[in-house]
Amino acid sequence: MNAPFEPFPDVPTLQQAVTDAFCDLVNETVAQRGTFNVSLSGGSTPKRVYELLSQRNLPWDAIHWFWGDERNVPPDHPDSNFRMVKTALLDQVPIPQANQHPVPVNVDDPDDAARQYEQTLREHFQTGSPEWDLVLLGMGDDAHTASLFPGTDALSVRDRWFVQNWVPKFDAFRYTLTYPAIESGRNIWFLITGQAKRDALQQVLQGPADADRYPSQKIKPTRWFVSADACQ
Numbered sequence: 201m202n203a204p205f206e207p208f209p210d211v212p213t214l215q216q217a218v219t220d221a222f223c224d225l226v227n228e229t230v231a232q233r234g235t236f237n238v239s240l241s242g243g244s245t246p247k248r249v250y251e252l253l254s255q256r257n258l259p260w261d262a263i264h265w266f267w268g269d270e271r272n273v274p275p276d277h278p279d280s281n282f283r284m285v286k287t288a289l290l291d292q293v294p295i296p297q298a299n300q301h302p303v304p305v306n307v308d309d310p311d312d313a314a315r316q317y318e319q320t321l322r323e324h325f326q327t328g329s330p331e332w333d334l335v336l337l338g339m340g341d342d343a344h345t346a347s348l349f350p351g352t353d354a355l356s357v358r359d360r361w362f363v364q365n366w367v368p369k370f371d372a373f374r375y376t377l378t379y380p381a382i383e384s385g386r387n388i389w390f391l392i393t394g395q396a397k398r399d400a401l402q403q404v405l406q407g408p409a410d411a412d413r414y415p416s417q418k419i420k421p422t423r424w425f426v427s428a429d430a431c432q
């Protein structure tokens with residue numbers, strides 16, 4: 201059963217709300233546990249959130265930044281999710297290098313890079329599943345989330361945390377958290393904006409169960425951030 205939500209009137213209002221909620225969650229979590237582990241999303245909507253976060257005063261030393269998905273490109277490539285976050289946030293505030301955990305992209309051997317990143321996650325969490333304080337997710341207009349694309353192999357992986365994923369529509373590999381590694385988050389927030397997402401969101405919320413075609417159906421977010429233009 202999906203948590204109910206009230207759509208935000210516009211995208212800037214939603215982005216401010218996500219930023220405020222992120223700061224509140226960081227401060228609460230760090231006060232309780234001393235640390236905060238977040239899995240970041242790529243995409244247009246979170247980019248502005250990262251820029252807004254760079255204007256806030258957060259306990260930067262206590263926050264560990266991971267990437268929930270990545271493109272198979274070098275870190276300085278315009279399509280790199282790491283580069284996007286670096287430009288919007290990491291370069292703007294005093295975040296220790298040791299707290300930044302980008303995917304070690306290996307364009308020629310993405311499987312090796314994915315396994316290395318899984319090892320990084322396992323060493324960091326030291327538990328049977330990645331205990332994210334927050335997983336930020338977007339959704340594409342094809343209902344993909346992270347880099348779990350319709351009809352792709354990663355959708356059925358249950359014994360790994362992080363994998364390479366061949367995406368035929370791009371004729372390219374992506375890297376992605378698997379469903380179990382997302383589901384282990386204490387907080388999972390879905391950020392969905394724009395008219396282009398309307399049909400996909402309708403299918404995710406009300407369509408017949410078909411997660412192979414609509415991978416976002418399988419995500420049970422603890423919180424929805426949806427703008428009115430993404431709703432029918």
Ligand SMILES: O=C1O[C@H](COP(=O)(O)O)[C@@H](O)[C@H](O)[C@H]1O
Pocket residue numbers: 241242243244245246269270281337338339340341345346347
């Ligand atoms: O490819 C990606 O797209 C999704 C959605 O992005 P958006 O720009 O349509 O909001 C994103 O969640 C994912 O991280 C990214 O790699």
